[in-house]
Amino acid sequence: MSSAMHPAMDMAAERGMQLSPAGESGVQLLEVSMGPQHPSTHGVFRMDVVLDGEKVVKLKPVFGYLHRNHEKIAEKETYLGNMPYTDRLDYICSLTNNWAYALAVEKLAGIEVPERAEYLRVITAELTRLQNHALLIGFLMQDMGASGTPLMYAFREREKIQDLFEALTGSRMMSNYMRFGGCRVDAPAGWLAEVGKMVASFPQFLDEFEALLTGNEILMARTQEVGVVTRERAVNAGLTGPMLRASGVNYDIRKVDGYGIYNRFPFRVPLGEHGDTYDRYMIRVLEMRESVKILEQALKEIPDGPIQDPKTKPRNFRPKVGEAYGRIESPKGELGFYLISDGTGTPYRYRVRPPSLINLTLLEEMCLGHNVADIVVILGSVDIVLGEVDR
Amino acid sequence: MLGRGIVEGMLETARNFLGSYVSRERLTTVQYPEERLAHIENARSFPFLVYDGADWQAGMRCVSCQICEKECPPKCIYIEKSVDKKPDAVGRPQNYPKVFNIDVSVCMSCQICVEVCPFDAIKMDVEYELGAHDRFGGLLLDKQRLSKSNEYYHRIHPTEAAAVDAALAEERAKMQAKQQAAAAAAAAKAAAPVAATPSAAIPSAPATEGKA
Numbered sequence: 001m002s003s004a005m006h007p008a009m010d011m012a013a014e015r016g017m018q019l020s021p022a023g024e025s026g027v028q029l030l031e032v033s034m035g036p037q038h039p040s041t042h043g044v045f046r047m048d049v050v051l052d053g054e055k056v057v058k059l060k061p062v063f064g065y066l067h068r069n070h071e072k073i074a075e076k077e078t079y080l081g082n083m084p085y086t087d088r089l090d091y092i093c094s095l096t097n098n099w100a101y102a103l104a105v106e107k108l109a110g111i112e113v114p115e116r117a118e119y120l121r122v123i124t125a126e127l128t129r130l131q132n133h134a135l136l137i138g139f140l141m142q143d144m145g146a147s148g149t150p151l152m153y154a155f156r157e158r159e160k161i162q163d164l165f166e167a168l169t170g171s172r173m174m175s176n177y178m179r180f181g182g183c184r185v186d187a188p189a190g191w192l193a194e195v196g197k198m199v200a201s202f203p204q205f206l207d208e209f210e211a212l213l214t215g216n217e218i219l220m221a222r223t224q225e226v227g228v229v230t231r232e233r234a235v236n237a238g239l240t241g242p243m244l245r246a247s248g249v250n251y252d253i254r255k256v257d258g259y260g261i262y263n264r265f266p267f268r269v270p271l272g273e274h275g276d277t278y279d280r281y282m283i284r285v286l287e288m289r290e291s292v293k294i295l296e297q298a299l300k301e302i303p304d305g306p307i308q309d310p311k312t313k314p315r316n317f318r319p320k321v322g323e324a325y326g327r328i329e330s331p332k333g334e335l336g337f338y339l340i341s342d343g344t345g346t347p348y349r350y351r352v353r354p355p356s357l358i359n360l361t362l363l364e365e366m367c368l369g370h371n372v373a374d375i376v377v378i379l380g381s382v383d384i385v386l387g388e389v390d391r
Numbered sequence: 392m393l394g395r396g397i398v399e400g401m402l403e404t405a406r407n408f409l410g411s412y413v414s415r416e417r418l419t420t421v422q423y424p425e426e427r428l429a430h431i432e433n434a435r436s437f438p439f440l441v442y443d444g445a446d447w448q449a450g451m452r453c454v455s456c457q458i459c460e461k462e463c464p465p466k467c468i469y470i471e472k473s474v475d476k477k478p479d480a481v482g483r484p485q486n487y488p489k490v491f492n493i494d495v496s497v498c499m500s501c502q503i504c505v506e507v508c509p510f511d512a513i514k515m516d517v518e519y520e521l522g523a524h525d526r527f528g529g530l531l532l533d534k535q536r537l538s539k540s541n542e543y544y545h546r547i548h549p550t551e552a553a554a555v556d557a558a559l560a561e562e563r564a565k566m567q568a569k570q571q572a573a574a575a576a577a578a579a580k581a582a583a584p585v586a587a588t589p590s591a592a593i594p595s596a597p598a599t600e601g602k603a
Contacts, residue, residue, distance in 0.1 A: 077464055078462065080460065080462070080503065081464040081503065082464075083501075083503075084464055084499055084501030084503065085464065087501075088499075105573065149404055153407065156419050159419060165429065166431045166434055167431045167432070167433055168433065168514065169433070170433045170434055170435040170502065171434075171435060171500065172498060173498065174501070174503065176501045177570065178502075185433075186507070188432065188433060188550070208406075208407075209401055211399055211400065211402075211403045212399075212400040212403040214396075215395065215396030215399060215400075216396040216397055216400050217393055217394060217395075217397055218397065218398050219396075220396075300515065303451065314503075314506055314507060315458070315507055
């Protein structure tokens with residue numbers, strides 16, 4: 001350590017205080033704890049950041065502040081009783097969480113889902129995707145300093161979707177809607193027409209949103225070449241969802257698995273080229289446009305009929321001994337539920353594969369060498385919800 | 392040209408700002424609590440107990456079968472079964488809950504209790520302004536606070552309540568037909584010297600008609 005530094009440091013050294021080593025810039029390294037109550041961390045998430053001047057030299061993500069024993073609780077609950085808990089994983093996308101869990105249980109017990117219920121699932125899942133991506137972009141802009149405006153526009157659209165969810169499921173966020181072998185209730189009269197109206201007006205919102213943001217020079221300056229993830233790194237780290245596709249890997253579980261009835265919808269999978277934050281923003285916009293197409297087709301094709309497999313009953317549900325893994329393309333990536341049944345009314349093992357947590361793997365790598373302000377933007381583009389990261 | 396994107400974005404902001412003066416589409420907020428939105432029919436907040444007729448104790452549909460207590464995921468329901476019996480919504484003599492508490496600070500509004508209730512006794516309310524100064528007593532709702540009339544249920548969930556009433560009326564009709572058959576059988580038996588049959592002790596169905 002050179003003594004030709006700030007007089008205060010010399011004084012500290014005289015008193016025998018331990019000083020952290022200096023960085024490349026010659027300035028002492030500074031350790032900052034960002035979070036867990038920092039407004040940019042999207043919940044109770046903490047990053048221990050070591051800074052050399054303004055540059056990040058080390059970053060350690062610390063999570064677990066929202067841990068609530070989700071997987072252990074599930075081993076004590078009935079299969080049905082777990083459904084409302086899955087709402088609370090990624091509380092923005094409760095309907096896709098429901099679907100992933102229902103899919104795992106249906107695989108476990110070998111239950112068929114009626115046609116109309118499949119369509120209702122696709123409609124609710126794609127609405128969830130619209131809502132999640134719109135909100136994510138809003139929050140990303142908020143993190144970047146566009147205080148409020150894009151976020152409020154996103155919230156305005158989200159509110160319309162939430163009203164639709166409330167009319168269908170009874171709750172804006174904690175829907176508890178899917179059941180093993182179908183859905184809990186049928187769409188009320190006129191609901192599909194309301195969805196149709198909302199879907200028809202959504203492209204206009206997207207156009208306006210893009211006019212506001214896509215060409216914005218500040219947005220470009222803050223996001224392009226920031227937080228680059230290469231194709232190889234993305235695959236090796238197990239990233240999924242928009243994070244992976246922004247790096248140019250064509251992997252969408254809706255296409256790969258074709259779960260539910262997704263193979264009936266001819267949608268395209270947008271891919272990024274650079275794997276930077278701007279690509280991750282753009283992927284979300286393009287995915288929303290594809291979701292609108294899926295919704296339009298689903299609303300046109302949805303048949304009448306039952307919404308629940310009549311063989312399944314809500315109480316005393318006991319799948320046969322076995323194990324199953326059900327996964328879907330949630331708006332954030334691959335959301336999977338792994339279940340082991342021992343033939344009783346409660347799962348023997350219940351495991352969640354959360355996209356938010358696994359997409360955080362490369363956080364340090366993305367942030368190294370960037371400025372402090374970029375950490376916030378990079379974290380915002382990963383799209384995490386702490387309910388899912390910590391479980 | 393540098394700055395063009397920003398200017399275009401500003402135009403978008405101006406469009407929304409000025410539009411909010413003329414279009415409801417762009418001004419979507421309401422001034423709560425002075426101004427309120429009508430609740431959506433399927434909305435749900437916390438459970439309540441339905442009773443028929445005017446007296447909440449006599450008309451209580453709950454027969455304290457305790458299925459909801461067992462199935463409730465966060466276990467926020469506490470029920471104590473009565474020793475004596477009273478006629479339920481369809482006229483069968485049944486137990487009733489001596490104690491029925493729901494801790495709404497624990498309840499997560501999942502409505503699984505509603506789904507598993509075989510007696511249509513527990514339904515979801517739409518009341519959401521439940522703030523209380525006492526977080527223990529104020530949010531622990533007892534039987535009396537939970538009881539709400541069937542008319543109230545019809546007011547908040549008209550479609551669902553009508554379906555429930557129709558199903559109950561059907562069941563009640565079946566029950567009455569059964570009782571009449573039993574009474575006829577008893578009358579036939581009355582010719583014999585031993586007359587006291589248990590069916591004569593079954594009270595008639597409570598006055599619950601006239602809804603919907």
